[in-house]
Amino acid sequence: MGNDRFRGIGLPEPIANPRRLRLDFLPFRTRTVQSEGIVWDKIWYRDPLLSQWVKTDEGRRRRKFKVRRDPTDISKLYFLDPMLNDYVEIPYRDTGRPSISLWDYRAVEAWLHRQGKAAENEQAIFDAYEDMHRITAEATRQTKRVRREQAKKRELGKHRAELTLDPPRPPAESQAKPKAMRRRDGHLALVVNNQEADPPKPRPTSNDFDFDDAEIKRGVEEW
Known part of the structure; x- marks a missing residue:
């Protein structure tokens, strides 16, 4: 898609060989x-195709070839023929070896x-890898x-808590519940055990009035 300054050129051409493009970006060595x-x-890696290139010379030196390796799977090399x-x-020379990544290989070395040992050869490397794998699997099972x-x-x-015979205890109350009691006059009254509140004053009865009979009679006549 173009504009006033640049002329459109359309979509780019599709990649003819995506596999080759991907492999060209892998890490490489000459061997x-x-x-x-x-x-x-x-x-070690080996394949019958390599037989024609065994110990070939390039001038006075042995010829070196470009090989690449995928870090996520180093069980095979990519040889540029x-x-x-x-x-x-x-592939591996010993095809019975497990497929590992480059990070697995570095972990084995560490x-x-x-x-206090060294990765002396291929056998030592894969023996250590098997030991690490076995230890990890055992730790997983134990966990x-x-x-x-x-x-x-x-x-x-x-389950034991559900089968217990002890009834649950009610929570403690901060104040005691009021109790009902009968007064002298036959009415019910509530008594609350509250130390902070003032005690209720007793209701006066007929015996509490300090009047003599003459004062009571005069008061009745006036009424």
């Missing part, structure tokens, strides 16, 4: 081809170093077992 194959990081002008997959046991203990404790 000679030996009768045992090609070695990279002490791991000069005659085909394309990459050819070269683990051997902590043990799952501990979690299952903890879950069983929680369920058992919950």
Whole structure:
């Protein structure tokens, strides 16, 4: 799509060989081809296709070839064949080896170093990888077992709590409940045990008035 200044040129051409483009961006090394194959990081790779390039010379030196490797899976190399002008997959020389990543390989080296050992050869590398894998798997199983046991203990404790015969205790109340009692006059009154409140004053009765009979009679006559 163009504008006033630039002329549109349309969509770019599709990539003719996406695989080749992807492989061209992988890390590479130059290696000679030996009768045992090609070695990279002490791991050997071999394929019958390499036989024509074994110990070939380039002037006075052994000829080196470009090989690439995918860091996520170093179980194979990509050998740039000069005659085909394309990459050819070269697997492990020992195809029984497990597929590992470059990060797995570095972890094995670090683990051997902590043990005071060295990644001397391919056998030592994959033996250490198997040991690490076995230790990790065992730790995972132990963790799952501990979690299952903890879950069983929680369920058992919950079940025991549901079967207990002890009734739940009511929460403590900050104030006592009022009690009903009968007064002298026959009416009911509520008595609250509250130390802060003033005690109720008693209702006067006929015996509490200090009048003599003459004063009472005079008052009645006046009424």
